[in-house]
Amino acid sequence: MKGDAIDPKGLIQESYRIEGISLEECRSIFMDWALALPVDADTSSNIGLLLDRYASGRADHPMTQVLTEGLAERTTARRRGGWRGRRQSS
Template sequence: MAKGDDLDPKGLIEESYKIEGISAPECRSIFLDWALSYQGVSVVGISALLARHGTGTDDHPMTITLREGLTASQTPTRRGGRRGRLAK
């Protein structure tokens, strides 16, 4: 696999678009690997990856995964704890 650039250091996202028949779970695994190796702000990186690869690939599992990653990172939710239980 060829090395990528600052946006896609391992070239994982680019390669995922080249794999025929790739599934959504495989794309999520690749996305997780990318997120762990990316050195920038993830929202900026995901947006740039969508600009680079998302045009004309609306139904590709990686495009869908990237969009979900962008949405999930913008809507944080409280996950519990003592204060959350007592607030009601």
């Protein structure tokens, strides 16, 4: 199955078609989707577009939950670590 620029392999679309899909399966599909995106893709915008496209009227679908969590995770700033994170301020 071929998708488009937002869902290159059609993974997200297909997940909404699977009856009885679990949250864990949706998380795995989401990871596969994220890995298929180009490095320079705007992931947050793509997740928002996927929610607009597929989640309407499907608030209880596990993929809707995964996409919503993915959007929240991308907008939350986190400390990235590395030597700058461990370096003491003078």
